[in-house]
Amino acid sequence: MPGTVIAVSRSPGHTFSKPNEGSIRLLTGLGVEGDAHLGTTVKHRSRVAKDPTVPNLRQVHLIHAELIDELEAAGFRVYPGAMGENVTTRGVDLLGLPTGARLRLGPDALIEITGLRNPCRQLNTFQSGLMNATLDRDAEGNLIRKAGIMAIVLTGGDIKPGDAIAIDLPPEPRRKLEPV
Numbered sequence: 444m445p446g447t448v449i450a451v452s453r454s455p456g457h458t459f460s461k462p463n464e465g466s467i468r469l470l471t472g473l474g475v476e477g478d479a480h481l482g483t484t485v486k487h488r489s490r491v492a493k494d495p496t497v498p499n500l501r502q503v504h505l506i507h508a509e510l511i512d513e514l515e516a517a518g519f520r521v522y523p524g525a526m527g528e529n530v531t532t533r534g535v536d537l538l539g540l541p542t543g544a545r546l547r548l549g550p551d552a553l554i555e556i557t558g559l560r561n562p563c564r565q566l567n568t569f570q571s572g573l574m575n576a577t578l579d580r581d582a583e584g585n586l587i588r589k590a591g592i593m594a595i596v597l598t599g600g601d602i603k604p605g606d607a608i609a610i611d612l613p614p615e616p617r618r619k620l621e622p623v
Contacts, residue, residue, distance in 0.1 A: 544610060552602050
């Protein structure tokens with residue numbers, strides 16, 4: 444069973460949460476139309492301060508609804524768009540995808556996964572303890588970042604809640620996701 448888009452969100456300003464929309468348009472090589480992170484070069488404030496010429500590998504932020512379910516069960520008040528994502532999914536193991544995996548969102552849009560979102564302290568500003576709740580450890584003690592993944596737009600298109608998600612994995616050997 445393919446994954447599904449649960450919600451789409453964007454914000455023209457650098458707000459932490461992003462309001463849900465009926466649909467969003469992905470623009471090839473740029474990101475989400477009308478979103479503060481749209482562009483070919485990095486738009487996240489902390490990264491702009493370091494080097495504004497770095498390519499924008501964070502054009503689209505995706506979070507799995509299963510994380511929202513987990514956080515709600517732990518007592519947090521979260522919802523699609525609350526943690527700044529553009530696309531909330533269900534039924535796709537986003538964190539298990541390799542770098543370079545491609546996701547077809549709806550009939551036209553195609554994105555390529557660039558890496559993990561590195562949870563930031565702004566999560567704690569939204570709700571105390573939320574940053575730690577998006578981090579975990581595997582059996583070997585390695586850090587697991589659960590706050591979603593980032594992607595670039597290869598082919599633009601409109602996406603909306605209810606759209607199917609198809610996955611195309613890159614050829615072997617595959618690289619695990621790292622923070623971008």
